[in-house]
Structure formats: C-alpha cells, structure tokens
Amino acid sequence: MSTSGFDVKPSANPTDANVRKEILANPGFGRFFTDHMAHVRWTKDDGWHSSEVRPYGPLTLDPAASVLHYAQEIFEGVKAYRHADGSVWTFRPEKNAARFRASARRLALPELDTETFIGSLKALVAQDVDWVPTPASEAEESSLYLRPFMIASEKFLGVRPSKEVDYYVIASPAAAYFKGGVKPVSIWLSSNYNRAAPGGTGFAKCGGNYAASLAAQKEAEVHGCDQVAFLDAVENKWVEELGGMNLFFVFKDGRIVTPALTGTILEGVTRDSVLTLAKDAGLKPEERQISIDEWRDGIASGEISEVFACGTAAVITPIGELVSEHERITCTSGSGGEVGKSLRKQLLDLQYGRSEDKHGWLTRLA
Template sequence: MEFEFVEKKELKEKPKENLGFGKYFTDYMFVMDYTEDKGWHNKKIIPYGDITVNPSTMVLHYAQETFEGLKAYKGKDGKIYLFRPYMNAKRFKNSNERMCMPEVSEELFVDSIKELVKVEKDWIPEGEGESLYIRPFMFADEESLGVHVAKSYKFLVILSPVGAYYPEGVNPIKIYVEDEYVRASVGGTGFVKCGGNYAASLIGQKKAEKLGYTQVLWLDGIHRKYVEEVGSMNAMFLIDDTVVTAPIEGTVLPGVTRDSIMTLLKDFGYKVEEKHMHIDELMKAGREGRLKEAFGTGTAAVISPIGELYYKGEEVIVNDFKTGELTQKLYDTLTGIQWATKDDKYKWREEVR
C-alpha cells in the first residue's frame, strides 16, 4: 500500500511494566480521508497526536462512528502476528453499512494495520500475556448541522501496548443480570461495533458496580427475559453437556473470539447450541447444579470465567467460583495459537512481514 510517512523528531520512551489496558500509545498513527468525489485518499502514517475538529463536525452531533479492536502478538518464534484480522475487517464493513458510512475494503483495512504495526514493531511487548492492542476507527468529519448522511469521513488506526489481562491467572467475575434497562433491540445497532452501543450500556454497568458486581448480563430488548451478552463480551454457558450462547440475529455482536471459541468447542467434542435461552432456565440450571461453567469471550480477556450470577435477589454460584477445566483449556488453546506456542491448524494467525 502506498502512503506518506511523516517522521517524528523525538520518539517516546517505551513503558516497561504496569502496562494496563489503553494507558500508553505508540509514536505513530495511520490516517486517511474520504470524500464522495475522491473516495479514500491522503493515506499517511503520522506522529500520534491530537485531532482537531470543528464544533459543527457531524460525529459530535449525530454519532456516525464505528471502531474495531484486535491485537498484534510477538510469537515465541520471533515473528509478528495478527489474529484473524480479515474477520475484523468484514465486521467493520458490516458496521459501516448499517451506519450509512463508506466501505473500507478488507484489504485496505488489513494493509493499513500491517503497515502501522511494521513501523511500530518495537512497541510490541514481549512479556507473558502482553500484546499490542490495535484500535481502527472511523467517524463523520463533515462540518454541518443537519440530520443527513455525512459526505466526508476520517479513518484512523492507533496502537497501545497492553499487559496481561490475568497477570495472576484466569479469575472468575461476578455478573449482575440487568432487566430494567435495554442495550439493543431487533432492527437496531446491537450487532454494530459503534460507540453508541457502549454508551447505552454504561448505566447498567454503573448500576452493577454499585451493587458489587463486575459486569452486566444483558437480556433481550423486547421481552427482557432472553439471555444475550455480557457488556463488552459474548456469553457462553455449559449446561449439562451443551454449551449455550445467544444467536447472532442483529442484537448481539458477532465476536471474533466467540467464533473462534465455538470452533474449538466443537473440535473438543462439545455440543454448541445457539438459542434464545430464558433467564429463568439459566438460573434454574444454576440452582440444580447443571450449570457447570460460564464465561464471556472477547479480544481483551479472551476468556472471562463467570463465578456468580445475580438476578432478582437470587445468587447462583458457578463451579464453586473457580475457573472451570473447560474454560482454562479454551484459554490455553486460543492464547497458544495467538502467541505461536501451539499449532495453528485453523490458519488464524496472519503474519506481519
């Protein structure tokens, strides 16, 4: 891909410990512009810095905005890998279509990430469980007050070195089941990775934290009784010998990790069922001891074991609030593929050369 490179005179000192998540950012970022007459143009890798926007910039008023999240890994073989980036690219394309935003081709999406990662390869941390988080995003930058589809957009990619999500091992979390507020409904933007979905979920998250819970399990927006997803993660439940998860029908994010975990589960010999599961059915399985394991799946944590569910005054403890054998096996297998310590028979690793 052809692009302009604007060199930075003085580079930052790279952090060596306590990376956390999203606290530090690399020296450079990728940026390109879109206009109706030119399409995507002005491709650049420039020093990371502030974006100047006019007060009338449309994204500030009408929220035409989408983003993605993936990681770059320094493999144990010394090579640099992305994990299934074309799946992120496809989801980004679908998100933009729903938000009436221009398409970024899968090739352009992945190439922009690869070129930036190559420039910033020395920023990829090499500690256990550490990686380089990649945030591509796009927004309407037309200067206009009027509710209409914008005519110009900006696409950027920024990078952030992140620490191990579980520095002391994979630990269970406590989940609050939300039945008052709604995050997504059929026909809406629940399947889109856009800021508005996360903004809508904050009130439930705030409520959960106030009650001493880590995350929110959202129910469907119409009946408020069918299990959907956990905040920023897809949710899965091992009931008896079957793993149950919500179907992808427009209200749940089609997660890259979700799809990968489902593939592993089937290879491990587990039955996987995508269905609308009533919250009462889930709680009953928990009371009867048939809910053997539960976990969330997402890019940041890979797997988040669920140790407790709280719904309408009732608490259900899952697997004695311990990380289950299956959960740990899934985590070890997927991270092994990502960091190239395990064979990648699925061809999920994409080398950055």
C-alpha cells in the same frame, strides 16, 4: 517512504527507549499509546485516499463535525502478538474487516476494503514494532492492542450521512484486561436497562452501544460487580451479552451454548473462534436463545456446569456469579471451569504461535 501502500511520516520526537521499556513492563490496558497512528481519508467525490502513518497526536475537528452531534462512528478491537522468534502476528483480521464493513453499512458510513484494513494494521505495526511487548512467560498475556475507528468529520449540522469521513488506527500496549489474572468475575443482571433492540445497532460495533451500557455498568459497580449482563428488549427474558463480551454456557452433557445472533448481539471474533475450537475438542456447540430462567434453573440442577464470557480484550473469562436485586447465583466455582480454561489455553497458544495454526487464522504483521 511507504509501507503496505501507506506513506510513512516518522515522528520527530519518538518515545525514549528507556521510557518505552518502563511502559511495557506495566502497560495496564488502554493507558499508553505508541508513537504513530494510521489514517485514511474519505470524501464523497474522491472515495478513499491519502493513506498515511503519521505521528500520534490530537485530532483537529470542527465543532460542527457530524460525529460530535449524531454519533456516526464505528470501531474495532484487534491484537498483535509477539511470537517466540520475534515476529509479530494478528488473529483473524479479515473477520474484523468484515464486521467493520457491516458496522459501516448500519451507521451509513463508507465501507473500507479488507486489503486497506489489514494494510493499515501492517503499516502501523511495522513503524511501531518496538512497542509490541515480548511476554516473559506463557502466563503473561501482553500484546499490542490495535484500535481501528472511523468517524464522520464533515462540518454540517443537517441530519444525513456525512460526506467526509476519517479512518484511523491507534495502538496501545496491553496487559491482561482484568487485573490480578484470570479469576471468576461477578455479573450484575440489568433489569432497568437494555443494550439493544430489534432493528437497532446491536450487531454493529459503534460507540453508542457502549455509551448505552455505561449507566448499567455503574449500577453493577454499586452492587460490587465487575460486569453487567443484558436481556432482550422485547420480552426481557432472553440472555444477550455483557456490556463488551459474548456469553457461553457449558452443560454437563457436553453441549456448549451461546445466544444466537439475532441482530441485537455483536458477532464476536472470539465467539466464532470458540465455537470452532469447542467442536474440534469434541464438544457440541449450539447457537440458540437461552433464557434467564434456563440459566438460573440449569445452575440449580447442575445441568449448567460453568459459564464464561469471551472477547478480544478479555479472551475467555469465567463468570463466578450472577447477581440481581433478588438473588445471587454461583455460576462457576473455584478458579474457573475446566472447559473454559482449556479453550482459553488453546486460543492463546494459537495467538502466540505456540501451537499449529490448523485453521489459517494468523496473519503476520511484522
């Protein structure tokens, strides 16, 4: 059979319904995976072809596959949400598709059109729709996390763009990203590492960026912090982003500031959505450079009233404190700032279908 242009090859050994129920009751994040995955093949001679949904399982790669040696790969993060009527929707997937193409261009990979990108999500979710959690209440943030990714699979050790590429989508039921619910997290300010540099791959969603952040993340954990913040690689004073999330600073005069996109910062879908929702709420969103000194001085003077991070996985998470080798700065007190809480609720209400979709951001998957 075929769904959204994808040939479907059902698994002969799907997960038992009772086992799936147990998993969905406590999925964690990125620990369990559904019964199927979507796949599209690309070759230089034939372009994109062989679209299919097939049983989830190990990939077969030649030891000389380009991705294993030169990290020619990209990925995305998308969520599927179960609404109260049982239907399943996703949030602004065309933005993810556009970013996926931008990442592909930077990594010299073939670009996948929006129709095929969204079609792959629909085809996989249609097959594994029973894996989409049903939240027990508004406080529960369960969803199905979708991970599209593209890898260079040609058997070749020469340094050039691969002539063979594979695109996949896998899916994982997910609870809230941070355990214990929404509470302020501590951030380690990295002074030994940079995430990205001008002309590099900072704006692309590729594995190399995340690999480069892991040593700093380990350093953060040693100092008892949850995440790490990076400064720019040129002057080492401009705030960029966390290892996997964008940053926002709320000023007491109604401004809400996020670091400008300079080519070294990921163009987050949640980031863009927060800018729109903030404007709708009467706040004054700004995209500009913000220095570590402005962060420090703004907290000290009270000009900055709260700081939060945002991303697809974590939604909006308050920053409780910024920690470095020389200081510890309280950024958001209590259980989190009111602006961040309000924007978070607006975002979740939209995604779960509890409020009107005024911007046309939702796409039905099943």
